[in-house]
Amino acid sequence: xxxxxxxxxxxxxxxxxxxxxxxxxxxxxxxxxxxxxxxxxxxxxxxxxxxxxxxxxxxxxxxxxxxxxxxxxxxxxxxxxxxxxxxxxxxxxxxxxxxxxxxxxxxxxxxxxxxxxxxxxxxxxxxxxxxxxxxxxxxxxxxxxxxxxxxxxxxxxxxxxxx
Ligand SMILES: Cc1cc2nc3c(=O)[nH]c(=O)nc-3n(C[C@H](O)[C@H](O)[C@H](O)COP(=O)(O)O)c2cc1C
Numbered sequence: 001x002x003x004x005x006x007x008x009x010x011x012x013x014x015x016x017x018x019x020x021x022x023x024x025x026x027x028x029x030x031x032x033x034x035x036x037x038x039x040x041x042x043x044x045x046x047x048x049x050x051x052x053x054x055x056x057x058x059x060x061x062x063x064x065x066x067x068x069x070x071x072x073x074x075x076x077x078x079x080x081x082x083x084x085x086x087x088x089x090x091x092x093x094x095x096x097x098x099x100x101x102x103x104x105x106x107x108x109x110x111x112x113x114x115x116x117x118x119x120x121x122x123x124x125x126x127x128x129x130x131x132x133x134x135x136x137x138x139x140x141x142x143x144x145x146x147x148x149x150x151x152x153x154x155x156x157x158x159x160x161x162x163x
Contacts, residue, residue, distance in 0.1 A: 001163075004032040004040035007049030008061045013078040013113030013146055014049045020151045021047050021076070024158055036064035045072040045106070047158070051113065052079035056094035065098035073099065074161050075108040076154060078146060080119070081138055082112030107161025111150035114142045 003025050009015040022033060032040040040046060048065060050057035057065070057077065065073075079091055088110040099105065120139045126132045146154075 002043045004043035005047045006040045047074045050077040062098045070102045072104045072106045077110045078113030080115045109154045109157035112145040
């Protein structure tokens with residue numbers, strides 16, 4: 001079995017997940033690790049990691065996923081909002097729409113990822129409301145993620161996806 005780890009990450013959260021997955025794979029089995037690139041397509045299994053952009057994966061990852069053919073895929077990602085499994089399920093459903101039918105999805109994992117301070121300043125500038133408070137609270141909860149618990153859960157999800 002050969003693997004490729006393909007990921008997009010602007011601020012490093014998804015990269016943390018990719019690096020933890022790298023530790024789970026024998027170096028000689030890893031044919032590619034990095035940004036979306038057709039070099040990854042020769043692997044038997046693609047570990048595809050994305051940051052959440054407006055409820056789905058970012059466009060660069062969406063374009064890559066649509067170029068897959070018959071590979072096995074393990075999807076992983078980070079999102080600024082979290083706390084509810086149903087939210088991650090909704091994002092993953094949107095991401096999966098980019099996968100051709102010939103691809104076999106073997107597993108998936110998502111966790112929360114911290115956001116830049118500029119986002120908090122934007123929330124602070126909003127008029128006070130329960131929604132503003134919810135967004136501030138979420139921002140602060142996200143600050144410590146991905147944490148060790150997230151990375152361990154990722155390892156478990158990946159382990160379960162292996163034959
Ligand atoms: C332009 C933009 C759009 C985003 N859209 C969402 C979103 O729809 N839902 C969400 O939960 N997080 C959203 N986020 C937050 C990021 O997905 C989150 O911080 C992620 O962990 C960033 O991953 P990275 O560090 O690997 O780039 C958005 C961030 C940016 C910059």
